[in-house]
Amino acid sequence: METKSEQSNRKSKILEALENEHTTVTFDDPLENEMVLNMGPQHPATHGVLRLLIKLDGETVLASVPEIGYLHRGYEKLAENCSFHEFIPHTDRLDYLSPLSNNVAYVLAVEKLLGIEATPRAQYIRTLICELARISSHLMFLGSLAMDVGALTVWMWSFREREKMYDIFEKIAGARFTTSYTRIGGLAQDVTSETLSIIRGFIDDLPGKVLDCEKLLNTNRIFLGRVDGVGVISKESAIDLGLTGPSLRACGMEHDLRRANPYLIYNDLDFAIPMYEGGDCLARYYVRMAEIKESIKIVRQVLDKIPVGEVKTNQPKQVLPNKDRIYKKMEELIYDFMLINFGVSPPIGEIYHAVEAPKGELGFYIYSNGEGQPWRLKIRSPSFVNLQSISTMMKGAMISDVVAIVGSLDPVMGEADK
């Protein structure tokens, strides 16, 4: 560390140079020159509107401060002013790379509050769409990490697969991006057997396509040089900073809510939890690639076992009735009217329910005072918490590693800023 007088001395030297164009400033040690670099919020490698303030010594990062909030839309305030059903479309816009799993996470929390459970077929379809969303999110991660470190081909290839997934989502939910597919107590509509066979065809093709991408990266000297040993975080500080999801599993912590606190039908499925020890960008990449394969395994099992039946629970006071019955039956019309105008009125109480979203633990804390709207709804978004650890990962890294670290953490600002 330089002393105060040295600092002021250098400052006056710089000022002198600025005032007089003929003076040249020389420092005894050219690297003894710290600068603050402002990266973002408009930067292609920050995955949205993340702003990083980086203090540099030459090319080495001394300290960094992430600044968020550029995409804050006040969803928690909105939630307090709309009914439980009306909030479902807003969950699409949290982690917009995996809207389906957000839909599922939210309705699971509301169903826990209400004390109801979806039908078996709805549970299977929810598991299916959660895993498809995970694959889609991890493919996005694969493409963007590779592009951030300079491999543009992988981006194209992973996006080609994601495009097929969006076609599937359109067949399932009627929309490619903002799906709003789940309903309290069930789903918006059933999945046709034609769609299921399209999913099977896609899942059969996918391992080969993922392997193509892996062949380009796994033994690629440039890629490995950019991510191996970069952005290391220890297991202890990862837990202290609340890191969850694939980034935590890359630190040698075998923790997955699908196994630890099983929800939906994960208890009946056979899948492994990938875990790596490195804690660096490469380990985070390996974990996600292995998770794609595990998700493919889960999707296959779900497709084999999926039962037939209703996709909505028979709880007329809490679950929206089917549209065709509203027009023909008096009772359904009344329930529909009550649910739309006054909302489901859960008992007084508070719950917290978390699921393993593609990026980590996505939790909803709901405090209900017995009315149609939640009194307080808190979204525990994984990207928000994961971003906090970025300063630790970046300490001592090079400036070129910053994009690799941001890419390997895979934050989505829609979720971090809420």
Add this chain to the structure above:
Amino acid sequence: MEAMNKKVLERIKAKFADTTFESNEFRGELTIVIPKERIVEVCKFLKEDKELCFDLLADLCGIDMNTPSKRFGVIYNLYSFTTKHRIRLKTFIEEEHPKVPTVTGVWGTANWHEREAFDMFGIIFEGHPDLRRIYMPDEFEYHPLRKDFPLMGIRGSLDLPKK
């Protein structure tokens, strides 16, 4: 799950015998109300106790109860990797001086969560290393998640770009 809830409650009561704790259970989830003076001690105990080991602060959030005696609340959702159990701690703060000690010394992750609660509710976390707004601009005067802040916002509270 219920056995675990009972065990947590018993251990806390045994450790802090001089304090009375309110608690309730809803849908299998245990909520313990802690006086705000004891919150850091209780958190530290829950984290460091060998049998309970609540090593992850999953979530921390503020709440506006809209009653004068206990206007605000802070809610701590804890998770244990060892026992895979969740509990919730809660502390209430009066309207006049919305201050509560920080738990950043126990879990590092509390840093941003507390900044968010400060930004949204104006709850002051005493001893926090960097208590700044996280979502709203620094010069913003209000705390948007308070119940007296209107949904449509307040005219003139945010500077819009001039044409």
